[in-house]
Amino acid sequence: MAKHDPSTPLGDDDRTARQERAQAWFASLRDRICSAFEQIEQDYTAAHPEAGAAGQFEQRPWTRPEGGGGVMSIMHGAVIEKLAGNISTVHGEFSPQIRGQIPGTKDDPRFWASGISLVAHMRNPFVPAVHMNTRYLNTGGEGGKRWFGGGADLTPIMPNETDTADFHAALNTMCDGHDAGDYPAYKDWCDEYFYLKHRDEPRGAGGIFYDYLDDGDFEGEFAFTRDVGETFLDIYPKLVRRRMDTPFTEDDRHHQLVRRGRYVEFNLLYDRGTTFGLKTGGNVEAILMSMPPEVRWP
Amino acid sequence: MAKHDPSTPLGDDDRTARQERAQAWFASLRDRICSAFEQIEQDYTAAHPEAGAAGQFEQRPWTRPEGGGGVMSIMHGAVIEKLAGNISTVHGEFSPQIRGQIPGTKDDPRFWASGISLVAHMRNPFVPAVHMNTRYLNTGGEGGKRWFGGGADLTPIMPNETDTADFHAALNTMCDGHDAGDYPAYKDWCDEYFYLKHRDEPRGAGGIFYDYLDDGDFEGEFAFTRDVGETFLDIYPKLVRRRMDTPFTEDDRHHQLVRRGRYVEFNLLYDRGTTFGLKTGGNVEAILMSMPPEVRWP
Numbered sequence: 120m121a122k123h124d125p126s127t128p129l130g131d132d133d134r135t136a137r138q139e140r141a142q143a144w145f146a147s148l149r150d151r152i153c154s155a156f157e158q159i160e161q162d163y164t165a166a167h168p169e170a171g172a173a174g175q176f177e178q179r180p181w182t183r184p185e186g187g188g189g190v191m192s193i194m195h196g197a198v199i200e201k202l203a204g205n206i207s208t209v210h211g212e213f214s215p216q217i218r219g220q221i222p223g224t225k226d227d228p229r230f231w232a233s234g235i236s237l238v239a240h241m242r243n244p245f246v247p248a249v250h251m252n253t254r255y256l257n258t259g260g261e262g263g264k265r266w267f268g269g270g271a272d273l274t275p276i277m278p279n280e281t282d283t284a285d286f287h288a289a290l291n292t293m294c295d296g297h298d299a300g301d302y303p304a305y306k307d308w309c310d311e312y313f314y315l316k317h318r319d320e321p322r323g324a325g326g327i328f329y330d331y332l333d334d335g336d337f338e339g340e341f342a343f344t345r346d347v348g349e350t351f352l353d354i355y356p357k358l359v360r361r362r363m364d365t366p367f368t369e370d371d372r373h374h375q376l377v378r379r380g381r382y383v384e385f386n387l388l389y390d391r392g393t394t395f396g397l398k399t400g401g402n403v404e405a406i407l408m409s410m411p412p413e414v415r416w417p
Numbered sequence: 418m419a420k421h422d423p424s425t426p427l428g429d430d431d432r433t434a435r436q437e438r439a440q441a442w443f444a445s446l447r448d449r450i451c452s453a454f455e456q457i458e459q460d461y462t463a464a465h466p467e468a469g470a471a472g473q474f475e476q477r478p479w480t481r482p483e484g485g486g487g488v489m490s491i492m493h494g495a496v497i498e499k500l501a502g503n504i505s506t507v508h509g510e511f512s513p514q515i516r517g518q519i520p521g522t523k524d525d526p527r528f529w530a531s532g533i534s535l536v537a538h539m540r541n542p543f544v545p546a547v548h549m550n551t552r553y554l555n556t557g558g559e560g561g562k563r564w565f566g567g568g569a570d571l572t573p574i575m576p577n578e579t580d581t582a583d584f585h586a587a588l589n590t591m592c593d594g595h596d597a598g599d600y601p602a603y604k605d606w607c608d609e610y611f612y613l614k615h616r617d618e619p620r621g622a623g624g625i626f627y628d629y630l631d632d633g634d635f636e637g638e639f640a641f642t643r644d645v646g647e648t649f650l651d652i653y654p655k656l657v658r659r660r661m662d663t664p665f666t667e668d669d670r671h672h673q674l675v676r677r678g679r680y681v682e683f684n685l686l687y688d689r690g691t692t693f694g695l696k697t698g699g700n701v702e703a704i705l706m707s708m709p710p711e712v713r714w715p
Contacts, residue, residue: 195715201715316695316696317695317696317701317704318701376711380708383681383685383712384685384705387681387682387685387686388685388692388695394686397614397615397686398614398615403615403616406615407682407714410678410714411714412713412714412715413674413711413712413713414681414711414712414713414714415710415711415712416705416708416709416710416712417493417499417710
């Protein structure tokens with residue numbers, strides 16, 4: 120695949136075509152993820168009739184007054200205590216305060232961004248929580264910047280070396296199949312990003328995190344970004360099925376709710392997407408849908 | 418009482434005497450507050466033996482490696498789901514990053530600060546949550562600044578005009594008895610401060626908030642600050658006793674836990690003390706002890 124020099128402006132048709140392809144991918148990935156989790160709910164409740172009805176996703180569309188919008192998919196089920204997914208495609212102009220803080224916006228405040236993000240909090244404390252997000256951005260119009268970003272990371276409540284190793288191995292193998300996939304660098308970036316400085320502790324067991332991926336190989340970078348989603352969709356449901364029948368105690372549950380406090384602290388104190396979104400008038404419900412359903416600070 | 422021109426340096430003896438008096442007051446107020454809440458617990462559990470044992474405060478001393486420390490007082494009881502109080506007296510030098518952001522520290526980074534802070538989250542959703550804090554600061558040594566700050570504010574879970582009106586009336590009457598007490602200004606400051614911008618909603622029903630109180634009348638300003646504590650100690654236990662027997666449903670409890678999420682959002686996104694403390698290496702347990710014991714983001 121021929122590389123496109125990222126400093127050369129793309130024509131409108133090319134830009135639009137790339138945006139449409141990315142946006143369509145995020146929606147199709149969302150559909151497959153929703154199916155996979157609804158299947159987990161059906162299988163679990165079939166085996167455990169006492170657990171009640173299988174969870175189903177509820178879709179909540181939202182629009183952004185300044186341009187664009189998205190659809191939240193939320194499930195509260197028997198295995199999945201809360202899974203919140205969001206696909207969004209937004210566009211507009213950055214305010215003067217923000218302008219210049221984001222690549223490509225210094226001379227032209229226009230932006231276009233599309234992505235999928237997902238956070239799952241599980242009822243069973245032995246099933247790790249998870250986060251996955253991929254996105255495609257285009258800032259500054261024709262002469263500006265275009266890049267992919269995203270990642271996936273695991274937050275075990277009960278430390279489990281097997282699950283963590285399998286999750287990382289899947290991401291490592293996937294990265295190795297792509298020129299754009301630099302697993303050691305993206306793993307370090309993830310460890311650095313998902314860190315609670317005030318407690319001097321990591322949020323979870325890591326994964327990968329990448330951003331500003333714009334080396335001129337759109338096809339390769341898009342393929343890598345798709346594969347982040349595919350790998351998540353393959354490995355995480357396996358970990359859920361592996362642990363969802365593990366018996367747990369009230370003490371385990373209490374520990375889980377306390378650990379979720381760390382997740383809240385991270386999101387509100389450090390997460391760029393959350394703090395940026397809330398300070399720039401983003402959709403509060405969509406931004407905070409990742410918050411855990413129940414939390415304790417005893 | 419003769420006013421002292423705040424621009425005239427105080428001698429070491431005077432400075433130390435003022436600091437010692439303020440620090441001693443915060444500790445004595447803490448003791449009386451703890452007694453009042455333990456009495457509530459005893460009275461309630463005597464009338465409701467099924468509610469279990471009366472809550473008692475546990476004291477947890479802590480030290481600050483750079484200088485000073487404090488004592489946390491925490492109770493989990495039958496009426497009081499979590500009450501966390503803290504008295505602290507800390508001193509040292511502000512780091513170069515902080516220096517200049519705080520009055521009096523531009524030419525001399527030394528500071529001394531003492532205070533009491535308290536947050537109460539109650540089991541019964543019809544009993545409002547409350548926050549009270551008063552403090553005395555001395556920055557920049559002899560030629561620097563000295564001031565009082567603090568306030569008290571109410572967070573009803575179920576809107577209740579009577580409780581809110583009584584709380585405000587007590588603060589209003591108290592303010593009217595002091596030259597330093599400007600109720601309309603402090604009420605507005607409180608409303609402005611305890612505001613969740615991202616949701617465009619207030620955190621609660623307000624109260625008073627004041628800071629940088631340094632008009633040269635130490636005795637008058639100290640008397641006002643003491644009266645903030647006295648007024649809190651008089652009015653809040655009355656509101657607790659008024660509502661602690663009100664029957665409530667699971668739906669009321671759910672609503673309470675959701676509303677507490679707003680409290681968390683405020684503290685981690687906006688509260689100056691919390692964000693400043695966490696970013697400057699403060700005692701995490703003492704800073705976050707105000708977090709609600711149980712919270713939901715459904």
